[in-house]
Amino acid sequence: MPRSASTWLTSVHRRLSSRFNTWTVLTVGVALIVALPVLVVLAHIVMPTQGIWQHLASTVLGRYLTNTLFLVITVGLGTAAIGTGTAWLVAMCRFPGHRIFEWALLLPLAVPTYVIAYAYTDFLQYAGPLQTWLRELFGWGQEDYYFPSIRSLGGAAILITMVLYPYVYLLARAAFLEQSVCVLDVGRTLGRGPWRLFTSVAVPLARPAIIGGVSLVLMETLNEFGAVQFFGVDTFTTGIYRTWFGMGEQVAAAQLAACLLLFVIIVVLLERWSRGRRKYFHTTGRYQQLPEYRLIGWRALGAFTACTIPVLIGFVVPGALLTHLAIQEGDALLGTRFLDFASNSLILAALASLVAVGLAVILSYGVRLHPGPVSRTATRIAAMGYAIPGSVVAVGILIPFAWLDSEINGILREHYGIAAGLIFSGSAFILIYAYVVRFLAVSFNTVEASLGKVTPTMDAAARTLGQTASGTLRRVHAPIMRGSLFAAAILVFVDVMKELPATIILRPFNFDTLAVRAHNLASDERLAEASTSSLAIVVVGIIPVILLSMAIRRSRPGTRQVSRKDEDL
């Protein structure tokens, strides 16, 4: 008996030590810290509400649901089609201008949804220049023609699609570029033409990347606030906002937010389940120039048009409209104050993206090393912040930190007689924390997708050769994933530049960003003056977007004509 007891003890010890090693502890720890605000919001579920649900259900809830579903489905399908299609065209086909489209297709990423909404509304509304011009040209009156209103559910869906498709494009293109040419060659040998090669080989292989992009888009759509609020389209998110801040029913609002989360969780699970046990490693490292399809004639024209339209609608037109407005009226504070706004935006975005990528690497590598249910669930919850509206995340952060501040204050006052005031609340630290909570999903999805493509035999080889887990990460994975890490950082950077609700609630005194300035002016119905800062957000956002595009190009193994050992794989 003692003997068997001691074996049992050893086996328990071994199990425990394998489960609670440094990486798992680190992963779960980081995940919990990031998940804290989400959990705070979720904790409201169990609290009672007084009849507010009946009121919501009998009046507005149905509209929230149908509008939100409509947006999610149309934007999801639209971005998947545009993003994947243009990515394939640009990666595999040669037609006039394809090199320009490579980066130009990313440009709409720099345009926040609320900015594109401002720009098009000003242009397309009944009193705007286009309709006025049409009326004057044809002598129409109000009754004589039909012009769809941009301020509608459909208008919102189109505009959101046009600025969010680059998420799918970005990840899909990177996936197409990373695909080993062997797989494509096999497809060709088996008689697949370019179209069938696309639908039956390339797209299924790129599925995790495409799904990753679409899920970013969907979460972004779910908590979209600026544009839908501006258009007067009632969605779940505007409903949460109205219930929380308008009706003062924070418990019911948090419960609405929890419903939203539940929806996201179900969708994520469905996707995982349908993916089943399929894996997407690259099983060969053989790369060479991708097989290029040279398009001529109407095919070239078709490809050209397909790539032009999204760039035109998502970037060129709103950019031109804003520039026009900015020159015509513009912001009175243009000058040194404006530089302050811009540098605040830039520095916040840079810091937040560094932290978000660092944490994403820790989390995804931790799960790779020890893929237990605990660490997996923890990371999933940590990435949920992306699906919660920014203003709700902000309150989820205010609650625990305000408590911490007041505890610290109490202790300091009691023992040292110091009134320290707020320590965390209203600091830049809390703002960056909020950004990480909101946008960890962006970096995490990108990093995880990239890590998923590195075959585990690489890990095994490195470890056999005496590398530690961290050493493997540093020496093997990091160099392979360099392109994706950079992409993740830029995505977070651009998102932070555009972020609004959390910034407004959490920022320190005398600290305005470009987005805040644009919002303040626009909420005061001074769209023309808001155009200057809106334009600045776009301009500052373009630079990293172009860098990103260049980096992806360079990251394709096999395009550099250098000695073998210098290559990534």
Add this chain to the structure above:
Amino acid sequence: MIQRHRLAAPLTALLASAAFANGALADELNVYSARHYDSDERLYDAFTEQTGIKVNILEGDSDQLIERIRREGEASPADVMITVDAGRLWRAEQENIFESVESEVLNERVPESMRHPEGKWFGFSQRVRAIFYNPDNIDPSEIGSYEDLADPNLEGDICIRSSNNIYNQSLLASLIEHHGAEGAEEWAQGVVNNFARQPEGGDTDQILGVASGECDVAVANHYYYVRLLKSDDGSEREAADKVEILFPNQDGRGAHVNVGGAGVVKGAPNHDNAIRFLEFLASDEAQEIFAYGNYEYPVVEGVKKDEVLESWGDFKKDGINVSILGENNPKAIRIFDRVGWR
């Protein structure tokens, strides 16, 4: 006292600075403001010049600022909260973030209906929810009152913004006060039946809707109209010229008037400065800047107004205490939901 968070410094230095950021010093004032007019800046500068007190500003949306002050609790650095609309001031008061101020200066200069009965907040500027119309199609006698807007004669004629907006919530709150909840709901239903289009855009868009012929009648705050009249953009001035403004209920209780106001935050670290600031806001000099910058009416009698407002002359105001607008606010939101006013 360090209030300038330059993020260029390393994060650790930042944290250290943040730790000292919120203490109380004699020559500072922390203002949470939901107003963001460029003229406000002149106001703060004038106060600093007069008193030597440095003003730190945090601008944001009203409801979020209230939530932040509430969450920050006792340690909150907030001294003064400025916001527009009595509905929001009431919300702030409900969250218990204001303290009662007893100041002879304020009581004397701010009219009684424009401040909280216990001095929790004071109105410093007034705005009128006016009716706008196309003089070619509408006889102003048809729309002399808010009640007329529910008249079936106006079917398909009215542009008004979403019920998410506090200005509409406060207007309905005043109707609840005058006609009871049922009467107000009937009115709201009548207005919804008269919509020319689903609510979209802000107050300016409603006025432009009349100018472009999309609707014949619109409801908006008066200063948006003045802004259009004085716009740098020629087409906006042209549009405003096609529209006439009307102050409703002049034969009865008077036009619905709301306030932009401020209160001293409970536990304000710079308490005396906060009261000084409110008293400053009631001074002739500040009243002129505070109201002038946004073409609003000052609350103190005899202060110079914008020349457009001067040209409109005097008008009759609804005399109910504006704090009632806040009390009726939750009822108003539910009525809007029930009648399907988006």
